[in-house]
Amino acid sequence: xxxxxxxxxxxxxxxxxxxxxxxxxxxxxxxxxxxxxxxxxxxxxxxxxxxxxxxxxxxxxxxxxxxxxxxxxxxxxxxxxxxxxxxxxxxxxxxxxxxxxxxxxxxxxxxxxxxxxxxxxxxxxxxxxxxxxxxxxxxxxxxxxxxxxxxxxxxxxxxxxxxxxxxxxxxxxxxxxxxxxxxxxxxxxxxxxxxxxxxxxxxxxxxxxxxxxxxxxxxxxxxxxxxxxxxxxxxxxxxxxxxxxxxxxxxxxxxxxxxxxxxxxxxxxxxxxxxxxxxxxxxxxxxxxxxxxxxxxxxxxxxxxxxxxxxxxxxxxxxxxxxxxxxxxxxxxxxxxxxxxxxxxxxxxx
Numbered sequence: 001x002x003x004x005x006x007x008x009x010x011x012x013x014x015x016x017x018x019x020x021x022x023x024x025x026x027x028x029x030x031x032x033x034x035x036x037x038x039x040x041x042x043x044x045x046x047x048x049x050x051x052x053x054x055x056x057x058x059x060x061x062x063x064x065x066x067x068x069x070x071x072x073x074x075x076x077x078x079x080x081x082x083x084x085x086x087x088x089x090x091x092x093x094x095x096x097x098x099x100x101x102x103x104x105x106x107x108x109x110x111x112x113x114x115x116x117x118x119x120x121x122x123x124x125x126x127x128x129x130x131x132x133x134x135x136x137x138x139x140x141x142x143x144x145x146x147x148x149x150x151x152x153x154x155x156x157x158x159x160x161x162x163x164x165x166x167x168x169x170x171x172x173x174x175x176x177x178x179x180x181x182x183x184x185x186x187x188x189x190x191x192x193x194x195x196x197x198x199x200x201x202x203x204x205x206x207x208x209x210x211x212x213x214x215x216x217x218x219x220x221x222x223x224x225x226x227x228x229x230x231x232x233x234x235x236x237x238x239x240x241x242x243x244x245x246x247x248x249x250x251x252x253x254x255x256x257x258x259x260x261x262x263x264x265x266x267x268x269x270x271x272x273x274x275x276x277x278x279x280x281x282x283x284x285x286x287x288x289x290x291x292x293x294x295x296x297x298x299x300x301x302x303x304x305x306x307x308x309x310x311x312x313x314x315x316x317x318x319x320x321x322x323x324x325x326x327x328x329x330x331x332x333x334x335x336x337x338x339x340x341x342x343x344x345x346x347x348x349x350x
Contacts, residue, residue, distance in 0.1 A: 005076030005342065007036040010096070012043045012085040013051035013066065016238070017193035018171070018267035019082050019106050020052035022141075025172040027058050029331040030338055038066040039073045044088040053239075070094060077341075078133075082106040086123040092130030100341075101133040104169050105140050108264045109152035115260075120152060124159055136162045139169035142288050145264040167337060171265050173329035175274035180319035181251060184278070184309050186212075189250035191219035192268055194238050197261035199223070204298040208254045209233055213305075217249045247275035251315075252305050255281045256298055269293050270329065273322045278308055278315060292322030 007030070011023060027036065038059070042049065049068065051059065059066060071094055078098040084107045086092070103124075111117045128136070138158075140146035149164060158164070188209055192198040198220070199205060209216035211232040218224060221235035229235045234249075253272035257263060263285045272279040273292050280286075283295030296304055308315040327333070 005034075005099075007034050008073050008075035008078045008098070009036050009038045009081065010041065010073055010078055011038075011081040012041045012046060013038075013055045014046035014048065015082060015085070016052055018265065021054045021267055022106070022171045022265075023081050024054040024058035025174065025331070026334070027055075027062060027064070029172055029174070029334050031062050033335065033339060036064070036079075037075065038064050039070050039094075040066040040068045041085060041093070042069055043085040045085045072097065074098065076100070077102065079104065080127065083120075083123040083127060084118045086126050087119045089126060092126040094130055096127075096131040096133070098131075099134045101127075101131055101136045102139050102165070102169075102341075103127065103137065105138055105145055105149055106264060108145055108148040108262055110148040111260055112262050113260065114151075116152070116156075117148070121156055124162070128159055128161075137165050138162060139165045141169050141171060142265045143168070144262065144284060144288060148264075170329055170334065170337075171267050171270070172331050172334045173267070173270040173274065173326050174331040175271060175326070177274055177323050177326075178247070178276040180276040180316045182312055182316065184251040184312055184315045185214050186252070186305055186309055187215040187217075187250045188213050188252045188254050188305070189215070189217035189219065189246060190253060190255050191243070191246060192255070194220050194222035196223065197258045200256040200258060200298065204256055206230075207298040208256060208301050210302070215249060217246060219246050243271065243275075247272070247277065251277060252308070253277045253279045254301055255279065255285075257282070257285075266293075270326060273319070273326060276319055276323075278305075278318055279322070280304060289322070290325035290328065292325040294318075 073094060074097040076098060077100045078096050080103045083103050108117050109120050138149055140149050216232055217234045219236045219241050220238040222237045225235050225237060255269060265288060266285050269279050269281060280294045280296050280301055286293035286295030294304060
């Protein structure tokens, strides 16, 4: 096998939260197959020039020197992560020359209710006008994300010359597995980047984190801190706690979002499973984890937690089964998926 040829990544590396963690893991995973170039874009979506911490750590570990705002990006395959960074731009700002352009769609194309989640049409048009490629593909990251891409395409029409990859470009979740506790307690938590869309309405948040719980730990609670959180909540700003310490404070991770927002994958849920916690979320998000996440409504959370606290053996069985299901998102599975994109005779995109 000749390898996958020259690979270039194109992204704004300042994305916080799951996007940066997913790309960092991806770079670590494909490093044995190739040495990718990384082209960083200083879009108007973010300020400063510092990559998000997970990406900064991956660049250092892999010896990658990212190139900022190059006029031309040229490679056999160019992988553009999260095209939403172009939503505030008037153009693409560069030329991309490649055999195969793969645009990984971290953000859902449609919100619940059917509204366009961001200026998808404009972003793809900007990419289109700046790219010369033999093939251009959209790469959904999950079944739900794929459904929004398909529904968007059905409504607005997939741009000429584009296709959708048949297999998901999934988040790699090669995380250290922590054994579940033998004595679960009613200690609840959630974490995410700050943002109105990441949090459910106050009433639902109150149901998930009530005063009778032993602990309610909310990480990424910048907005709640500014507004004044209830006394029975332990609130910390985004990155205000090391994740290991946060997970040591809880036994149940309860994660719901605004009704106008739907996670495309929900990497934080995989982190909760790997940390040995029972994870509860909405049914649509839970569906992507093979039974590893419990799908529920906020008003059902109390009963679910009470049943697990009363039956520690069931708690442990559920966590171990959930952790086993994460094998579908392993680095080995992604490497096989990635290598399968390329013709073994030429190294070109298949």
